[in-house]
Amino acid sequence: MKNVGEAPREELAAGTRFEQKWDHSTRNRVARSILDHGPSTVADLAARLGLTQAAVRRHLDTLVSDRVVEARDKRVYGARGRGRPAKVFALTDCGRDAFDQSYDTLAADALRWIERTAGGGAAGEAAVAAFARDRMETQAESYRRAVEAAAPEERTEALAKALSADGYAATARSAPAPQRGEQLCQHHCPVAHVAEQYPQLCEAETEVFSRLLGTHVQRLATIAHGDGVCTTFIPRNDSTPHGKAPYNRPPRGSAPTHGTRQTTTPTASASTAGRNPA
Template identity: 55%
Template sequence: MQHNEPDDRSTRQRVIDSVLQHGPSTATQLAGRLELTPAAIRRHLTALLLDGTLLDSEQRVYGARGRGRPSKVFSLTDLGRSEFHHTYDALAISAMRRLRDTAGADAVRELAAERLDGVEQRFHEMRAAHPERPAVDVLADSLAVNGYAPAVKPVASGDQLCQHHCPVAHVAAEFPILCEVETALFARLLGSHVQRLATIAHGDGVCTTHVPHPVTTKSIATSRK
């Protein structure tokens, strides 16, 4: 049986988009999101592994009884990410180096902060329009406009703000100040001491920032008992 190549390319792009949006995913998760059969998703994943777009790795998944079992997850490689906003990386890195060498580290920090002005402005506008929404959700929506493919995942101690794509990942690998300034902005906008757990620039699959639950009078009293 021969497969229609244009349809295959379209479906594989959907697979790439899904991994970009949701982060490292299992074949079962991808098949469910894209409404594909197990055989079909395996075929597309195999092709994307062979052409270097995806890589697979073992990840332990814990069931109801807490027993870990290995599960294969698929994530984007640098080649896979190169389709998204990395066209001018070399030029940007060159410009950043020149700015650092001629104007110093403070100028680089200032530029890194200015790059996020749009995110901050949109956050305040969205927050004013929808004050009832959690601030972290509003921040995620603001980041989405800039192509960060964000998602908010609740955890026991707060929320994790996950950015499944970073438009400046290759630049930030050489200039981590971009990540530092971004994290500082998150803390200021959310009014919380956030913690950056992982970054794409350092080789992780997703940029992950932990946003702790607000400390309330009740929680303080409980902790003192």
């Protein structure tokens, strides 16, 4: 029996969601104010945002717990008065990274400079591909250790976990019938906006996956091309011997063959025009 004055459970849940959303929005305003104005005291933030100091402290406690901001002693210039110096709150590196800092624009500009400096055209594309390959080979060292430490049938899963540690939110699963193999799915791509302009980044990644897993792979979909998930098909290769996966790292700075494919190792298939079948 419902007590008099008791709100329905659905209304209570809706109220909780609203409060959480409001809190999150206000917390972002607090962090943004620190970004725009620099290290700030509780009083500074309260005055700028039209909040009580108690409310500001509550949001700051959460931001400090999440390592978005940190408390520091306020720097005093000239003669120092009595009492403890006021605390100011500043963004951490993690908190600063949460805001748009135009890294994508910087990366795209750098690749554009490489392409133009190499002469443009095919030579420029080859220079960008060489950079993409060298970058990916360096990044793949930790992936290689993870894959080589795994049993042959667990290598795709090991690669997915290593990618997730780098922020790619990757998973491995059996491919849908009638395909015989697995799908490596990357639900996030930190360089997706740049890869829209320079697909050499995706191609270099696919080639590395091929060498790490010791078999040809096929890129079915990419976030950079507008798909929801980067999906790579890894066919089942029962002939791969137990032990280490065959991984042959090309010499650093080596020029790619046409289309940036490798011919000395199991070759990654080109990205297809089809979309994610999942």
